[in-house]
Amino acid sequence: MINYYFDNANELKPYTHQLDANDDTFPPDNALRIAPEFKEGFYPCENNGKWTLVEDHRDKIIYNIKTKEPVKVDYLGKIKKGFTLLEPFEFCKWEQNKWILDELQRNDYIIKQNLSNITMLVSEANNEIEILKDKLELDIATDADKKLLKKWKLYRIQLKSIDANQPNIVLPIKP
Structure with missing residues (x-):
């Protein structure tokens, strides 16, 4: 005979181990003489002198x-x-x-990304414009530099005209 032990200190009383039993004795209070059944996704636990299968999601x-x-x-x-x-x-x-999908959460994220992206692009445009203005002030700007300065200024205006509070924006093409 075999005693199938369960943990009677646990509220679900899960199966713990088995040991050989004496033929002429009763099982201890925390053991049954009926072998527990094992099934994928469940674990045997004692309930009123019987094994019952309880959901087992451990380690998930x-x-x-x-x-x-x-x-x-x-x-x-x-x-x-x-x-x-x-x-x-x-x-x-x-x-x-x-x-x-939480569209409001997604749109808020996209809008924040748009605002950040536009801020970065405006900063880049400001830097390019300042360099081209310096060339103009120092009288070393070429005709190509003068045309490029106008393009960067137009690009900056286009960026500032974008309604960044919309999730779907179209950015102008960089000069």
């Missing part, structure tokens, strides 16, 4: 549905409320038991 990664923070599962049983096995993606929010 779950995600907080509010913060999207990943957490490694270290317990037996169902996934805790407020968590999911579904991996979040960029610009998503939890809705109706799934991750969905």
Whole structure:
């Protein structure tokens, strides 16, 4: 005979190990004489003198549905409320038991990127214009420099005219 032991200090009483038993004795309080069943994704636990299969997600990664923070599962049983096995993606929010695209979040990100990009391009245009103005003031500007100065000024005006609060913008072509 074999005693199949379970951890009676744990609320789910999971199976722990097995040992040979004496034929003429009763199993201890934390053992059954019936072999537990093992099934993928479940773990045997004692319940009222019988083995029951409990969900086993240990070592899987779950995600907080509010913060999207990943957490490694270290317990037996169902996934805790407020968590999911579904991996979040960029610009998503939890809705109706799934991750969905949060267009407002995505658009806010794109708008911030647009503003940053335009600021960088205006700064670049300002630098080019200053150098060309210096050439003009020092009387060393060529006709090509004068034409280029006008193009950079027009480019800067076009950049400043863009409504960067829209997610889909078209940038002018750099001179």
